[in-house]
Amino acid sequence: MNAPTLNPSADPARSPADSAELSLAASDDTPARGRDFTLALRIGLPLVLFAIVIWGWETYVRIAGVPHYVLPAPSRIMATMIADWPLLFGSLLQTLKTTFLGLALAIIGGVGLAVLLSLSRAIEYSLYPYAVVLQVTPVVAIAPLLLIYMPQETAVLTCAWIVAFFPILSNTTLGLQSVDRNLLELFDLYGSARPKWAPRWLGTFIARVKALYYLRGPAALPYFLGGLKIAGGLALIGAVVAEIAAGSAGAGSGLAYRIIESQFRLNIPRLFAALVLLSLTGVIIFLAMSAFSHMLLRRWHESAISQDK
């Protein structure tokens, strides 16, 4: 457990010498070295801190003799994770399924509604307030109701969907409206000619769909991806909240249900193990969304470009 600390801690020990060398090397046309070094620090330092915290936790639990049903040592959590893996893994899959299904539905619903709103003022005025109401009502408060009216799995999925839906809707709507005004004028100039057979309203509609496809859609992409990053995390939170609500009703199989169950049974090591898995899931979702967004935007959008530097 403690062995890995040796490697990362070797890094900062070397750092003063390296940075001195760096300032000399910088004029020597080798900025790549400096970047590598910064990257090593950015990965190395958090790892060192992590190792220190884990080591401190382990030592404290052992020296003070804290009982494992109050605070289990990291080694014990790890052992539980391995021993209970079949059970925990099943729960993890369940939670992942809910999260991603909820997220997928939120993307379809959020983007679809945003597109509708951008095509018709009437739809925008009539629907948007309700989307806001749906968002500002805390999900925890809706979850028990949903559990009454829906089968448990559907209710959990609905919760994940509700919380993930709004950031996608609002960001995409904002993005669709944020096209350069001059570009839209250019579009009027070159693209507004309607077919002779089409009545005026159809011409307007066709022009709007074209503008959506050629200009508004691509312009909205960075905003949508920003919303997706938030929604990914929120879908997990929604799923967990609903599972907890369902768990207190005595049903469920997701990771959050395991947490509730372990708490009732005073199986605190397993509670921690489930928590670790949940938080790893959150981290992985966030990293995946960031990577996805970077991949789509790296050629042209400022947000992705600044990461390159």
Next chain:
Amino acid sequence: MTAQTAPSTAPSTGSISAPGHASGTALVKLQGVDKTFPNGTIALSGLDLTIREGEFVSLLGPSGCGKSTALRILAGLITATRGAINWDGGGDSLAHQRDIGFVFQEPTLMPWANVADNVYLPLRLRGVSRKAAAQAIDSCLSLVGLEQFAKSYPRELSGGMKMRVSIARALSLRPKLLLMDEPFAALDEITRFKLNDDILRLQREFGCTIVFVTHSVFESVYLSSRIVVMAARPGRIIAEIDVDAPRARDKDFRTTPAYGDYCRQASEALHGAMGFDEHL
């Protein structure tokens, strides 16, 4: 020097600088055009302006004199409150939009598309396939000297290069009439001089008519065959100056006495426009 390198332009230059500019065929006529915005601002009042084929007309005036408004009315982006716009052969501006290229003050490029795709946009909106458009895109890019940057993205280009892309895009439909709304106002002077020469060369090679909005006296004299000086509140024309110098111009033109004379004339007219404004 430049005059000899562009023999093909001789006829069109001749028709412009021939005595009595009325000899060029009118491309579009604005007659008694008024524009009042919904908030009550009178942008234009009784504007009479004729643009003839092959001309380079500068609309010169202080800000708020309605020069951009006049340009937008020509483009059909906004409609006049009163007055008539007569195109060569009749019809409204919509029917003529295929013959109009428009360049804004900002490059107004799509950041998510590379240079070639930006130039392709007008053709794409007209339903031309990428394959069929490839040659037009290449030729427009080489006209502005950016053929090597077809795959670059706007963020990778300098301000002047972005403006060149914007001009290439405006040329992609081979327009008869190129409308430019203070296109170089945001650029530094060195880049602006370079682009001024480019736009003169483009007109010689391309043979299009250009209406150019600017608030720079020097730029208007350097570029134009005719300068239309406008005054503000309400926007109207107060002077028209024919620049009777050969169309093939280069940096030496800036040192000729004629250039100085035209600059003086234009400045005085512009000063008159501002002075009148103060009494209001």
